[in-house]
Amino acid sequence: MTPRTSVDFLDADRVSVSDRGFTYGDGLFETVRVVHGRAPLWPRHAARLASGCGRLRIPPPDMAAVLGEVLRLSAGLDDAVARITLTRGAGARGYAPPPAPRPTLVVTVSPLTLDPSAGREGVAVRLCATRLAVQPLLAGMKHLNRLEQVMARGEWDDPAIAEGLMLDADGHLVSATAANLFVVFDGRLATPHVDRCGVAGVARAEVMAVRDVEQVRLNLGRLMAADEVFLTSAVRGILPVRVFATRSWQPGPVIRALQAHWRDIGLPSPASSKDSDR
Amino acid sequence: MTPRTSVDFLDADRVSVSDRGFTYGDGLFETVRVVHGRAPLWPRHAARLASGCGRLRIPPPDMAAVLGEVLRLSAGLDDAVARITLTRGAGARGYAPPPAPRPTLVVTVSPLTLDPSAGREGVAVRLCATRLAVQPLLAGMKHLNRLEQVMARGEWDDPAIAEGLMLDADGHLVSATAANLFVVFDGRLATPHVDRCGVAGVARAEVMAVRDVEQVRLNLGRLMAADEVFLTSAVRGILPVRVFATRSWQPGPVIRALQAHWRDIGLPSPASSKDSDR
Numbered sequence: 001m002t003p004r005t006s007v008d009f010l011d012a013d014r015v016s017v018s019d020r021g022f023t024y025g026d027g028l029f030e031t032v033r034v035v036h037g038r039a040p041l042w043p044r045h046a047a048r049l050a051s052g053c054g055r056l057r058i059p060p061p062d063m064a065a066v067l068g069e070v071l072r073l074s075a076g077l078d079d080a081v082a083r084i085t086l087t088r089g090a091g092a093r094g095y096a097p098p099p100a101p102r103p104t105l106v107v108t109v110s111p112l113t114l115d116p117s118a119g120r121e122g123v124a125v126r127l128c129a130t131r132l133a134v135q136p137l138l139a140g141m142k143h144l145n146r147l148e149q150v151m152a153r154g155e156w157d158d159p160a161i162a163e164g165l166m167l168d169a170d171g172h173l174v175s176a177t178a179a180n181l182f183v184v185f186d187g188r189l190a191t192p193h194v195d196r197c198g199v200a201g202v203a204r205a206e207v208m209a210v211r212d213v214e215q216v217r218l219n220l221g222r223l224m225a226a227d228e229v230f231l232t233s234a235v236r237g238i239l240p241v242r243v244f245a246t247r248s249w250q251p252g253p254v255i256r257a258l259q260a261h262w263r264d265i266g267l268p269s270p271a272s273s274k275d276s277d278r
Numbered sequence: 279m280t281p282r283t284s285v286d287f288l289d290a291d292r293v294s295v296s297d298r299g300f301t302y303g304d305g306l307f308e309t310v311r312v313v314h315g316r317a318p319l320w321p322r323h324a325a326r327l328a329s330g331c332g333r334l335r336i337p338p339p340d341m342a343a344v345l346g347e348v349l350r351l352s353a354g355l356d357d358a359v360a361r362i363t364l365t366r367g368a369g370a371r372g373y374a375p376p377p378a379p380r381p382t383l384v385v386t387v388s389p390l391t392l393d394p395s396a397g398r399e400g401v402a403v404r405l406c407a408t409r410l411a412v413q414p415l416l417a418g419m420k421h422l423n424r425l426e427q428v429m430a431r432g433e434w435d436d437p438a439i440a441e442g443l444m445l446d447a448d449g450h451l452v453s454a455t456a457a458n459l460f461v462v463f464d465g466r467l468a469t470p471h472v473d474r475c476g477v478a479g480v481a482r483a484e485v486m487a488v489r490d491v492e493q494v495r496l497n498l499g500r501l502m503a504a505d506e507v508f509l510t511s512a513v514r515g516i517l518p519v520r521v522f523a524t525r526s527w528q529p530g531p532v533i534r535a536l537q538a539h540w541r542d543i544g545l546p547s548p549a550s551s552k553d554s555d556r
Binding site: 003005007013014015016017018019020021022023024025026029031056057081083085087088093094095096097099106108110130131133134135137138143144145146147148149150151152153154157169177178 | 281283285291292293294295296297298299300301302303304307309334335359361363366371372373374375377384386388408409411412413415416421422423424425426427428429430431432435447455456
């Protein structure tokens with residue numbers, strides 16, 4: 001199925017070449033999982049999008065209308081992923097933001113088919129050579145300047161490797177290319193800060209809302225010593241890390257409890273729905 | 279006049295919302311001045327675009343065909359600016375670059391009217407609070423991830439201020455938001471390195487080709503002590519800095535010689551063409 005797409009709430013799949021999202025990456029996006037017409041993490045997506053608008057000085061959209069558009073385009077799909085892109089809109093040549101921007105809102109919905117083994121058994125990850133630059137002014141936001149992630153994800157094409165971990169310029173672990181990173185020590189949860197680079201994921205925020213989580217500067221040695229390691233993604237949920245470099249892990253009790261929470265809020269992993277068939 | 283625009287060599291002004299230029303800023307651009315159907319700095323634009331394609335692993339376009347398109351859309355214009363945007367093309371969801379990308383090429387041409395006083399008398403510049411992150415993997419390229427420049431240029435709207443100077447994270451001067459920076463000491467030229475951040479401008483390259491230029495790490499104290507300070511831009515040429523903070527300068531002999539060189543290669547500044555009228 002081709003994606004269902006709208007631009008400014010009208011069915012369309014093209015934007016102006018003068019849109020500042022295209023010319024400068026001047027905008028934000030959200031990637032929302034929609035299960036049977038519900039987007040359980042929506043309030044967190046809306047909050048992050050509003051925060052990004054404030055930081056970039058892009059007028060925020062009517063969030064209820066955006067959710068309505070996501071649900072309209074998701075109608076009839078059991079499991080779907082909606083990408084919401086909000087840009088500063090069309091602009092004349094030059095970096096100067098228009099004084100009265102008219103933002104562009106694009107919503108694209110695709111059916112979602114998750115790998116059932118990923119949540120159940122975990123994933124293999126690698127270390128990316130591409131590092132994240134330190135830029136506090138952009139850190140945490142899910143903005144459209146994603147060349148670092150593109151370059152990092154372009155480092156491998158082995159389908160057995162699900163994700164790549166990224167270091168910042170100082171050698172601290174920050175996240176995966178498209179997921180946040182958590183470690184567990186003696187039952188205590190920790191995740192890297194995202195105040196200098198990285199994205200403040202909505203799944204990360206959900207974990208931090210339901211468990212005590214310490215934000216830390218994390219290095220590779222400490223990661224290798226963790227009892228449990230997992231990734232979080234609004235689309236893929238709680239992904240245990242099974243293998244990284246010379247180390248392997250089994251999904252532990254913290255991971256299983258968070259996966260149960262994910263199921264409880266309406267975001268089942270294929271693993272849990274398939275377990276009854278096995 | 280509205281810009282003249284083509285997408286993949288066909289008259290059009292829209293691109294797919296799944297174009298990776300729009301979704302991730304995954305691409306490159308060039309801004310080319312075209313005077314009476316000639317683009318004197320074209321070989322440098324083509325070289326930089328090819329270099330960026332190599333670094334981002336985007337298949338390079340046929341450069342002769344791109345130039346042909348620029349000239350086709352510039353026909354009949356005395357002075358014009360062409361923006362060439364090359365992206366990795368449409369892609370499925372996710373950062374992973376498609377194994378066989380089909381790049382998108384957008385060319386947009388607008389008539390150019392330069393401020394005659396800028397080249398003649400110089401411009402006032404300010405210091406931006408927004409700093410450039412250090413990212414050697416992207417440094418020098420004119421890629422589409424330009425939020426830092428957008429934020430920096432958004433710091434002021436006083437039309438009397440033509441540009442803003444930007445520091446890197448370590449406090450070294452790198453460039454203006456959309457121009458490179460040169461200083462002159464005792465007749466010797468210097469310009470900041472662009473190996474950790476910043477863009478390797480084509481006008482910068484032209485200056486370095488015709489004069490001895492030392493690449494340096496430059497701090498604010500050193501800038502204030504310079505005999506001449508100027509900005510370079512493929513579109514705006516050699517722009518003397520007239521005022522910065524507490525310091526003012528008169529355009530000196532190095533600036534005037536480079537402006538003469540610009541005129542000689544076919545890129546007259548409005549100042550020189552208007553001088554005969556005064």
